[in-house]
Amino acid sequence: MKNKWTLWALAAVLVMGFATAEKVHIMWSGAITGPTSDAGKYYAQGIEDYCSWVNDTGYVSGIEFVCETRDDQYNNANTLRNFEEAVDRGDPVFLGYSTGGTLQLKPLVQEVGLPFIPASYHIGNIDPPDNDYIFLPIASYSEQVIAVLEYIAKVSPGAKVALAIHPSPFGRAPVKDAKKAAGELGIEIVEVQEMAKGLDYTATLKRFEKKGVQYIVYQNVAGPVANMIKDAGRLGLKIKHAGAHYAGGPDLLRLAGDAAEGFLWVTAYYMPHEQGAGAKFVKDLGAKYGRPADAIESVHYPSGMLAAAIAIEAIKEAKNAGKKINAENVYQALLKMNWQNKLAVGPVTYSKKDHVGVDKLRVLEARGGTFVPVTEPFSSALFRKVHYGE
Amino acid sequence: MRNPWTRTGNYKTSYAQDTTIFATYSEQASLAVFLIGMLVLPRFLVRGDMQILDLILIYALAVLGLNIITGYAGLINIGHAAFMGVGAYTAALVAPHLPFWAVLPVSGLVAAAAGAVVGIPALRIKHLYLAIATLAFQLIFEWAVGHSPALEQGGAMAMPRGMVFFGYKIAFKNHHYFWYYVSFTVLVLMAFGFRNLLRTRFGRSLVAVRDNDRAADAMGMDPGKTKVFAFALGAFYAGVAGALYAYWSRAVVIEDYSLMISIKFLAMAIVGGLGTLVGSFLGPAFLELLDINMETFSYAIKEIYNPPGVDVGSAIRPLAFGLAIVLFLIFEPRGLANWWRLLRSYFRNWPFKY
């Protein structure tokens, strides 16, 4: 009689043991405090919420995701430590953040073969050497800037353009390709200017005006861009403004107010006010996990989600194929990925040669306090020509 | 009769005895135990721990240099990370052509040259004004790197990979172990240099100039030259540390040598105890381990208390860093080195009370 109870207990323990899902760790290391934390904070929240949603809905059966968002304070030594911890733990994928941190980790990522999805869309991340394991969620800064130049060339042929960039590798990333593309498009890049962290951009703007600049294209973060377009508005300049992913977005509208009207912005994400499954999904998730409106409206929130989603999707593929969840199998799943997702304007596709997830971009224009798409999703043909010589 | 094991009094009968650093057998034994302990330590640590240990050693080397400039010579230096950066960028440029043991001194020398140039204003200015001149150097350094295509404009310059050292191939698994031994050897050598510095003519004039440069001048020392040389020597240490950091982190990126890091070095020197050898190890160890523990702690906080829109956990880390500096300055201005001294003096006389 006693034995029987023991057996039952044993069976119960066994059943519970099997029912407990496999735990898979996904780590993100980025700046929640320190420089660029205005973006990093929401990016981290996007990752956390997507992860919670996946666990709550049982999106990947049999796997419980443990998503850790680590604050590296924009300090590469911390990023390195977090990354190595992930390697040692045997994580199947790693979510990165800054341009500097990603570029620094490239040789190591190659050596250990752990798939790496950064928040920095620097083309140097996926250019050789050591580029096998790094995957961009959306098109690179270079492609974004060229896409906006293509749009400019279409609406005002022969335009004179100035590039205003962040004083860092992040800002300088698209300059070379943009110059080449401008030659092809018949527009002129008059000047490339690194933006100081100043209170006043009158000097720069006046000089642009003297040189007959019609468009300023920004590769920067929203704060300085907002100040520059406000100054341009005050000076009564006729110059139009445009920018890549991190330059625009709802943050810019909040900071620059009416001065942002007419700003051309290129990104691969949906806006919260849009009708459509993607925008609704982001809003619902933010509401479900109690995020403030600022977070939900920020473009960094869905950006973080997409990064987490790509990682989770690859793990799901590997799981469905009945493979062990490890770096190599997730890498193989990433290489074959063709995921029709609702977070971005195009499918996430990767291959051995293509390490850009969402190849499509949209140009949006600030109208009446929101960004309205002015193009259908498209991918820049010229970018491939100027960058890869295809 | 002199007891060779403990210090029971001053029985020195020759000049040679007076100049020994480790006077008693127990002191020599404890040094030997410490060195052997450090050499076998990696056997008991996992790779992740080694990474942190390496970082502490490399930072300790840089802080030694800062202690020459700020601790010995009293010249406040808010640009020490830039010296380290000069060393790291030199390493990135010469590493493809030279073996690593040659890269280290070359990087040190180039940084020393930069240090001497920064030290030149010290001929005329002092105290706070000099501190701000070093701050200017830090910012100009960052700007200059950002505008140099040869240095990838601050982006990553990868260090050579797949190094083979006497048939021993260095890869991910043993990377940190290898660089631990290299850093440790370099650190021990340079720490002996640091320890002996104060016994040289130059070292003593450093302290004299710190305490009163006019008086030192009157006694025939050249305060200007001494200060410039202090900067050069301190920058040499930082340069070597920069080269080690470059190898350790596998690539040189400008953010690793920013103003934030300069401030961290000053904090490490202060918390460790300004101008002390042992403080140069304890300071970096304390602050790095504090940060890592606070990080772990911050995740625990996040589990319990995580209001929307605020990241209380992440805020703990800068808070702890700042509080460590402030509390040490208020309650223990002589730093951890003083605790070490008290501990040592207790054991030195043991089993006697005094």
Next chain:
Amino acid sequence: MSYFFQLLVSGIVVGSVYALAALGFVLIYKASRVINFAHGHFIAIGAFTAYALSTSLGLSVWIAAVLALAFTAIVGYFTERIFLKPLVGQPIISVIMVTIGLASVFGGLIHMTPYGSGNFSLPGFLPEGGVNFAGISVSYPQLLAVVFTGVFLAAFGWFFQRSTVGIAMRAVADDQMASMSLGVSVEKVFALAWAAAGITAAAAGLIVGAISGLNLEGLVGIGLKVFPVVILGGLDSIPGAVVGGIIIGILENMAAGYLDAYIPGGGTGDVFPFLVLLLVLWFKPHGLFGTEEIERV
């Protein structure tokens, strides 16, 4: 020519923000010989307090601003009482480091509020656009900066020349021992200087917030800009802070206006003031208006 004048005017305007920020810095140094590396954080505290009060309590920006000035003054006062007082008589490096430590503490505390990261803009309390005159344009927040700087300068001028406390502060700055023996409470003077510095820092924070929005990194960055200003003007000179601020503002704009075009990438506005700083240090180690210290063995 209008290009030159626009640069000049913008330089003066930006310079007055720097001057306002530098004013508090100089006050602290003048009274207590402390270099305050946490000054940028005072600026941030003032700005975010005003923002928090006006957005969450729905106060008018002007009332919120006054409360923010008062709050930052209190923070300054207690900072001195709690953290600086124990360090009186310690070497310069300790005093510098304690303010660096405080900067980190304040940074951590600000991160405990919702304002630590992200961009915010003060509710519009000034009309959009600006004043245009003969092709030269100045925005309203910038105009306000000039007015604020003028008002604070006049107020401090009066305070130091006429009021008893102000004269006591000058006396302390001159000779602590002598003023103590005359019955001046040196402790009180130190704390008051910090409180006054808090007020000017908060005012600078409000202006920066109005001009370029609120962002912790940006506001703290203004604290860094203060260094070339005070070195140029002299660490212990209030008129020096204003003149230094305006000169640095002009230099920055001229560098951006004329040099940037010739340097690939540009961005000289950020670094040029520091180059000037090095030159000034070389030729006039005590700045334009600073007191030269006479040293004796």
